[in-house]
Amino acid sequence: MILRKYMSMLGIGSAKIDLQLPKLQYTPGENVSGIFLIEGGTIDQQIKRIECDLIMTSPDEEREEVIGTSTILSTKVIESEETNKMDFNFLLPKDIPCSAPDRIFQFKTRLIFNEGVKSADLDKIKIIQ
Template identity: 30%
Template sequence: MSFFKKSLERVGIGGVKIDAQLQNNQYTKGDTVHGEFHIKGAGTDTDINQLVIDLCTVAWYEHEDKMHQKKVVVDSYSFEGSHVKSGERLTIPFAFELPYTVPHSTSRSPVWITTRADIELAIDPRDEDYLVIKEPETSRLFLNAVRNLGFRLREVEVEAGNYLTERFYQKVLPMDQIPKYVQEFEWAVPSEFRGHIDEIEAVLYATEYSLHVLLTKDQRLRGLDKFFKSEDAYYELEFTLDELNQPDVVERELWSILQK
């Protein structure tokens, strides 16, 4: 398999070069990423205390009626460094597992890794390379079911979580693994639901064999004052891979919720 190569050169004292090579740049959530750090010593002996890979994405937030973006670290992976002699070449293998909470890659939710090294008395060397992260089969089957009902995927982006997403993730993850930022899917409604539903949104937690869904229905209600008002209704759904492989089962459950 060809290597997806990224180079990173230290610009501080000593000039150590670190080249992190990945076996691939395309992964599915939950995959194990394998690679190697290729280190070339400089003119003097150098101690690399630690090598760190940050898994990053972009989150969106609203401020003063405008949308802004910021870098978010999804997870970090630390690896033991080494003493590098002058001119020495070292190869250090590494591996880390992608969390199921990492967003899948879109133009508004890119995913990349930043490699950095802890070297005493030197500027922290780092570089970035983008990954293609795909949804597991469980997510893809659910997204197909929503599309089959006539809903058009309008937007996918990463946003700050809230108490609802925290409560949702508490059922499937330990507290220290609950993400502060979540990827949200948003659909425009087909004609038969217009006037009843403005849009639907979903946060997905997908593993290889199961899918948990936090579904938001932005519905329109007619009040006593005869004006339409919007109100969000929330539903938590759970599907096994076997259920997701039966599209009619998923579509019936979604349809029953949307008709309420």
């Protein structure tokens, strides 16, 4: 049991998060709704918070800009091998630019625990008119 605890603190067998969205294309001002799917690891872990940033990246210039952030504070314990779902909602700004070859949008999600390394997930979306 102690070995599994230390392994999860290193990221081996720790809980994982996945943002699941019903579609990949959105318009400016639209509400993006989906779910966070949280799968427990080999031991019980206490969630500290879930952070989800909408990032605009420019691959050519290797630059990132945070468009907005959603944070959920929690004291929930994810039991080993347990699967949980949490609602996700994010209102896109009305003045957000559309996607282009040099402008990529993605949600960067992080599951942060009281102990152990964080779990991360990236989900690309496309902004269209």
